[in-house]
Amino acid sequence: MGEDREAQAHLTSERVPAPLDGPGVGVSDPRDLVLGYLDWYRDALLRKISGLSDAQLRTPVQPLGWSPLGLVRHLGWVERRWMRWGFAAEEVLAYPAGGDEEEWRVADGEKSADVMGVYLEEVRQARALAEHADLGEVARVGGRFATLEQAPSLGRILFHLLQEYARHVGQLDVARELIDGVTGE
Numbered sequence: 001m002g003e004d005r006e007a008q009a010h011l012t013s014e015r016v017p018a019p020l021d022g023p024g025v026g027v028s029d030p031r032d033l034v035l036g037y038l039d040w041y042r043d044a045l046l047r048k049i050s051g052l053s054d055a056q057l058r059t060p061v062q063p064l065g066w067s068p069l070g071l072v073r074h075l076g077w078v079e080r081r082w083m084r085w086g087f088a089a090e091e092v093l094a095y096p097a098g099g100d101e102e103e104w105r106v107a108d109g110e111k112s113a114d115v116m117g118v119y120l121e122e123v124r125q126a127r128a129l130a131e132h133a134d135l136g137e138v139a140r141v142g143g144r145f146a147t148l149e150q151a152p153s154l155g156r157i158l159f160h161l162l163q164e165y166a167r168h169v170g171q172l173d174v175a176r177e178l179i180d181g182v183t184g185e
Contacts, residue, residue, distance in 0.1 A: 020035040034155065035158065044165075057069040068176070069106045073118075075168060083126035084155065086145065110158050139157065151181065
């Protein structure tokens with residue numbers, strides 16, 4: 001029986017928990033948690049495409065049918081639709097002319113740096129809109145939402161963005177593994 005305890009103690013002492021993703025363990029404010037996790041996923045997106053060549057960024061991954069850069073483009077549109085057009089009711093183009101298919105497509109002559117720049121600008125603007133707003137603040141009417149009854153709170157919008165990122169960054173894990181075998185957080 002003493003040997004079992006000794007073996008168990010040895011096993012548990014070798015297990016070191018991985019650091020938590022997202023904001024630090026001391027963060028408990030709901031606003032800080034949502035914004036912290038959203039930023040963690042935005043950063044995870046960039047980590048997961050880091051090290052890919054331009055060709056790897058642009059080539060659709062089979063059987064998924066989209067490229068990593070196409071996913072970045074899509075998430076830029078998502079940021080724009082939910083924060084600028086949705087929360088702030090800005091008069092911005094919410095969807096590309098070609099619809100959903102165009103939203104994921106990167107044209108042959110289009111520079112990868114330009115796609116990344118547009119994405120990073122949408123993130124910057126989304127962060128600026130959320131910076132001083134309360135989670136309970138309701139989206140303005142006139143952009144995405146025609147009436148106050150349709151308009152969600154900033155908290156609801158941020159949760160939607162968070163789930164979009166969690167899903168798509170998980171899909172990017174699969175794409176990256178198919179591209180070059182790289183896995184991980």
